[in-house]
Amino acid sequence: MPEYEFQCAKCGKQFSVEESIAEHEHHHKLKCPKCGSTKVERRFSPVFVKTSKKS
């Protein structure tokens, strides 16, 4: 499953979203998981996913 990388324009939080979810959320606007801002930008960085999810 490909993932899209997003970065919050407000707090700078970076997060990745699965393609299916990203496509779905595209119509609803993604929210930053940290601050809840909808000002998120998709990042087209090469696949370099660090799976360090500490919540």
Ligand SMILES: [Zn+2]
């Ligand atoms: Zn944020």
